[in-house]
Amino acid sequence: MRDLMRWGAAAFAALGFASLASGNALAAEPVRIGAFLAVTGPASFLGEPEKKTLEMYVDRLNKQGGVQGRKIELTVYDDGGAPDKAATFAKRLIQSDNVDIIIGGTTTGTSMAAIKIVEPAGVPFISLAGGIDIIEPVKKWVFKTPHTDRMAAEKVFADLHKRGLTKVALISENAGFGKSGHDQSLKVAGNYGIEIVADEVYSPKDPDVTAQLTKIKNTPGVQAIFNFGFGQGPAIVTKNTKQLGITQPLYQSHGVASKDYIRLSGDAADGVRLPAAGLVIADQLAATDPQKPVVSAFKADYETAFKSEVSTFAGHAYDGLQIALSAIMRAGSSDKAKVRDEIEKTSGYVGTGGIVSMSPTDHMGLNLSAFHMVEIVKGDWKMVD
Amino acid sequence: MAKLMNARSGGLALLALVMAVSPLGFTNAYYYDVAVGALFNAMICVGLNLLIGYGGQISLGHGAFFALGAYASAIGTSRWGLPPLAALGGGAVLVGLLAFVLARPILRLKGHYLAMATLGIGMIIYIVLKTEAQWTGGPDGMGVDPLALGGFVLATDRHWYWLAAMLLLVVVWLALNLVESPVGRALRAGHGAQIGAEVVGVDTSHYKVLMFVVSAVVASMVGSLFAHKNGFITPDIAGFHRSIELVTMVVLGGMASIYGSVLGAVLLTLLPQVLAGFDDYEAMIFGAIMMGTMIFLPKGLLPSLITQIRKRAGGRS
Amino acid sequence: MAELLQYLFAGLTSGAIYALAGLGFAIIYNASHVINFAQGEFIMIGGMTTATLAAAGVPVPLAALAAMAVTMLVGVALEKFAIEPARDSDVVTIIIITIGASIFLRGAAQVVWDKEFHALAPFSGETPIRVLGATLMPQSLWVVGVAMAMIAGLWWFFNRTLFGKAMLATSFNRLAAQLMGIGVKKVLLVSFALSAALGAVGGIVVTPIAFTNYEAGIMLGLKGFSAAVLGGLGNGMGAVVGGLIVGIAEALGAGYVSSAYKDAIAFVIILVVLFFMPNGLFGKKGVDRV
Numbered sequence: 002m003r004d005l006m007r008w009g010a011a012a013f014a015a016l017g018f019a020s021l022a023s024g025n026a027l028a029a030e031p032v033r034i035g036a037f038l039a040v041t042g043p044a045s046f047l048g049e050p051e052k053k054t055l056e057m058y059v060d061r062l063n064k065q066g067g068v069q070g071r072k073i074e075l076t077v078y079d080d081g082g083a084p085d086k087a088a089t090f091a092k093r094l095i096q097s098d099n100v101d102i103i104i105g106g107t108t109t110g111t112s113m114a115a116i117k118i119v120e121p122a123g124v125p126f127i128s129l130a131g132g133i134d135i136i137e138p139v140k141k142w143v144f145k146t147p148h149t150d151r152m153a154a155e156k157v158f159a160d161l162h163k164r165g166l167t168k169v170a171l172i173s174e175n176a177g178f179g180k181s182g183h184d185q186s187l188k189v190a191g192n193y194g195i196e197i198v199a200d201e202v203y204s205p206k207d208p209d210v211t212a213q214l215t216k217i218k219n220t221p222g223v224q225a226i227f228n229f230g231f232g233q234g235p236a237i238v239t240k241n242t243k244q245l246g247i248t249q250p251l252y253q254s255h256g257v258a259s260k261d262y263i264r265l266s267g268d269a270a271d272g273v274r275l276p277a278a279g280l281v282i283a284d285q286l287a288a289t290d291p292q293k294p295v296v297s298a299f300k301a302d303y304e305t306a307f308k309s310e311v312s313t314f315a316g317h318a319y320d321g322l323q324i325a326l327s328a329i330m331r332a333g334s335s336d337k338a339k340v341r342d343e344i345e346k347t348s349g350y351v352g353t354g355g356i357v358s359m360s361p362t363d364h365m366g367l368n369l370s371a372f373h374m375v376e377i378v379k380g381d382w383k384m385v386d
Numbered sequence: 387m388a389k390l391m392n393a394r395s396g397g398l399a400l401l402a403l404v405m406a407v408s409p410l411g412f413t414n415a416y417y418y419d420v421a422v423g424a425l426f427n428a429m430i431c432v433g434l435n436l437l438i439g440y441g442g443q444i445s446l447g448h449g450a451f452f453a454l455g456a457y458a459s460a461i462g463t464s465r466w467g468l469p470p471l472a473a474l475g476g477g478a479v480l481v482g483l484l485a486f487v488l489a490r491p492i493l494r495l496k497g498h499y500l501a502m503a504t505l506g507i508g509m510i511i512y513i514v515l516k517t518e519a520q521w522t523g524g525p526d527g528m529g530v531d532p533l534a535l536g537g538f539v540l541a542t543d544r545h546w547y548w549l550a551a552m553l554l555l556v557v558v559w560l561a562l563n564l565v566e567s568p569v570g571r572a573l574r575a576g577h578g579a580q581i582g583a584e585v586v587g588v589d590t591s592h593y594k595v596l597m598f599v600v601s602a603v604v605a606s607m608v609g610s611l612f613a614h615k616n617g618f619i620t621p622d623i624a625g626f627h628r629s630i631e632l633v634t635m636v637v638l639g640g641m642a643s644i645y646g647s648v649l650g651a652v653l654l655t656l657l658p659q660v661l662a663g664f665d666d667y668e669a670m671i672f673g674a675i676m677m678g679t680m681i682f683l684p685k686g687l688l689p690s691l692i693t694q695i696r697k698r699a700g701g702r703s
Numbered sequence: 704m705a706e707l708l709q710y711l712f713a714g715l716t717s718g719a720i721y722a723l724a725g726l727g728f729a730i731i732y733n734a735s736h737v738i739n740f741a742q743g744e745f746i747m748i749g750g751m752t753t754a755t756l757a758a759a760g761v762p763v764p765l766a767a768l769a770a771m772a773v774t775m776l777v778g779v780a781l782e783k784f785a786i787e788p789a790r791d792s793d794v795v796t797i798i799i800i801t802i803g804a805s806i807f808l809r810g811a812a813q814v815v816w817d818k819e820f821h822a823l824a825p826f827s828g829e830t831p832i833r834v835l836g837a838t839l840m841p842q843s844l845w846v847v848g849v850a851m852a853m854i855a856g857l858w859w860f861f862n863r864t865l866f867g868k869a870m871l872a873t874s875f876n877r878l879a880a881q882l883m884g885i886g887v888k889k890v891l892l893v894s895f896a897l898s899a900a901l902g903a904v905g906g907i908v909v910t911p912i913a914f915t916n917y918e919a920g921i922m923l924g925l926k927g928f929s930a931a932v933l934g935g936l937g938n939g940m941g942a943v944v945g946g947l948i949v950g951i952a953e954a955l956g957a958g959y960v961s962s963a964y965k966d967a968i969a970f971v972i973i974l975v976v977l978f979f980m981p982n983g984l985f986g987k988k989g990v991d992r993v
Binding site: 438444447490491494495496497498499501502505506507508509510513514517626630634637639641666667668669670671672673674675676677680681684 | 800925929970977978983
């Protein structure tokens with residue numbers, strides 16, 4: 002109901018604005034942005050904030066007069082996290098809705114399926130998923146905003162290396178995000194002198210993972226545990242670790258960088274370390290940090306609008322939208338080829354995920370400095386570096 | 387009218403006509419894309435209806451057979467360099483064998499026990515596809531090359547539409563023949579009362595196995611086509627949801643109604659596209675439509691419709 | 704030894720959860736031979752109502768009662784508006800109706816609540832119980848205890864009360880029951896109310912372990928159905944044993960074989976059992992009418 006009223010208000014405002022504007026700019030073509038997101042399904046707690054963020058900022062920009070005098074028209078479809086649905090919606094956005102640019106693909110699977118559609122069609126596409134396959138090898142029309150799972154693994158391993166912990170047990174979720182993170186972890190572990198001594202998985206909805214953790218506990222020499230997953234799984238891993246009295250440090254991935262994880266895990270989360278974007282620890286960033294004003298403003302916007310804690314996933318959508326819009330402004334039109342070129346030239350954009358500088362060989366433009374290592378202390382984040 | 391729907395040639399002609407005329411309303415490739423999806427589902431459902439509607443056996447695992455076909459094509463063409471038709475055929479043979487081996491023991495089960503067994507087989511296949519990442523790419527899936535047939539590449543949705551339309555006609559024609567054959571009559575006898583049929587000397591279990599294999603092979607072949615058309619597949623297509631969706635299409639369209647399966651598949655493929663604008667209310671509306679249809683038309687859309695038409699016609703004469 | 708015991712405890716925790724889900728299937732099947740695929744959603748609604756009320760400051764026992772009431776209402780409405788009008792339809796038709804209902808209820812839950820996970824504090828604290836080097840959370844005992852209490856309660860209800868006996872009679876022969884003056888409609892209604900209430904209780908005790916969100920019912924429904932079929936449909940004790948077997952098979956599978964294949968191992972066991980015992984472990988042999 003509240004949604005309906007908001008929509009009603011937005012429509013009314015748009016109508017009023019349109020009648021005012023029709024005097025001068027004779028109904029300029031709107032800038033059409035399309036999105037397909039996992040608003041329902043197992044990744045819905047990623048897709049939902051992404052959708053809300055896009056809607057809020059598009060709405061706000063339209064009230065301020067849009068982009069270069071043109072309204073923004075946002076079309077969002079819910080793919081439920083299913084790759085074949087995502088492909089169909091990508092086609093619908095391109096063919097039926099004539100969008101100028103596509104933002105979305107909450108998960109790596111849906112993004113990869115959509116790439117098959119956007120590449121031949123020649124439409125700029127900014128993915129919001131973590132998998133490194135999305136941008137490696139580089140695809141002409143495809144970009145992404147979140148850090149890759151490889152970067153998360155590297156950040157964790159670097160921290161372990163610093164603490165002199167080299168024998169690590171890996172426990173990952175047996176689904177897209179966890180599996181991809183698991184593979185990347187195995188790939189980069191050697192670079193940091195880390196040896197993976199145990200390797201276990203669990204299903205996304207498992208109510209108990211003590212069996213896997215017992216196996217890890219009984220593996221000789223384990224110095225730290227690294228969990229790759231999102232949703233309820235990592236919280237259950239955390240609680241079960243405490244239940245078993247495992248004393249080795251527990252590391253989580255960037256997939257749990259939201260207060261929900263702490264809320265679900267309770268005391269057991271104390272001492273857990275994870276890589277997180279600046280958005281999560283906005284108030285702890287140094288005053289000189291260039292990200293500080295951006296993330297503080299976004300956090301305030303989001304939390305006043307939706308009365309719930311901001312998550313990094315919402316930040317990915319925000320960054321995607323900002324990168325898209327500034328490229329359109331620099332291009333001076335929504336011509337697809339020009340916008341694509343401008344996205345690739347994105348340089349020094351300060352976003353919620355870090356400072357983005359893309360190039361023809363790097364369609365993400367983030368480096369490890371975008372991640373902060375945080376530790377959970379008494380139910381709150383504490384920046385380690 | 388009712389006669390026309392029943393008559394084999396009349397129904398086929400009508401189906402062909404509808405499929406030939408529909409593209410007039412397709413303004414772009416997206417429409418073709420959705421239509422191809424609907425025709426693919428229709429083929430699987432016609433096959434599945436032979437098992438559910440005529441054989442009286444439920445299966446909550448056909449999504450897995452579909453997925454096995456898809457992965458057979460994907461792995462066969464991209465990893466082993468097989469020609470697409472060989473991979474498709476190989477997948478179909480493998481799935482047929484698997485279904486044959488499984489059919490005897492599981493078709494002894496009845497009702498919900500059979501549902502559980504087929505569900506379990508589907509889940510096991512799903513887990514294998516998800517886990518054996520060196521073959522299948524794991525949960526994030528794998529890419530598949532477009533379908534090339536003797537130098538001609540099916541690249542556009544329009545090509546796919548006409549291929550799928552022709553194949554659907556063939557599948558429907560085969561299914562109608564099977565249903566009208568002695569095999570089909572035996573099966574219908576079996577559905578009514580197995581013991582009764584056996585008393586008069588019909589070995590129903592033999593035919594049930596046949597229907598199980600046929601429906602699995604159809605699902606596998608469509609899976610192969612789906613893989614080539616989509617260009618990207620993930621293990622999700624083997625999941626429980628996919629299998630349930632297929633059964634729903636069959637039951638909604640009408641059990642033991644070949645054309646009903648086509649109708650059910652087309653409507654349920656289109657419905658999510660139509661409901662896409664309803665945001666968070668989409669699932670509620672979808673569920674309500676499913677319940678409402680089955681409550682008010684318990685025999686399924688097409689059979690209920692035909693009964694209505696017959697009643698009207700009868701009333702007038 | 705401690706290792707094996709720990710695996711068994713892990714299996715007990717999951718298994719008791721599956722058993723609770725399976726019980727709901729058994730009750731409705733007993734009264735009507737209907738398999739209600741929205742049973743998982745009853746559990747979800749119970750958990751979500753309790754968790755959100757408790758988070759809003761309502762004392763947990765009160766929130767739990769409210770959750771049971773809400774879920775019972777949903778169960779009764781489902782029976783009244785969706786099952787009863789179609790009660791003479793095919794088994795498959797009713798399966799599709801209940802699947803439709805589960806989609807509807809999930810959709811409603813994401814509108815009424817949200818898409819986030821909700822937790823509930825464990826009833827008896829979070830100090831693990833140590834037994835021979837293995838540990839078990841007190842909440843797991845709550846789940847096991849509640850499952851046991853439910854079995855006892857159901858046994859009493861079906862064997863010692865007039866109405867319970869009537870419900871059983873209906874499941875054996877609907878027409879005869881009707882002729883004896885047993886209101887079949889009422890029996891069906893009560894069975895849905897009962898299984899909804901039990902589902903809610905299940906959701907309440909499970910949420911402190913596994914959390915809940917609007918989609919939590921999918922997994923619980925699937926495992927509950929597996930448990931109920933493995934144990935033999937319509938047999939409450941069978942559903943509990945089935946659930947424990949599935950849970951322990953998963954835990955031992957994860958511990959000794961492969962954590963990637965632990966779910967598959969459970970399904971293989973179910974298939975093997977069904978091959979040899981087509982009516983599950985404790986199921987009655989079905990009577991086919993010609």
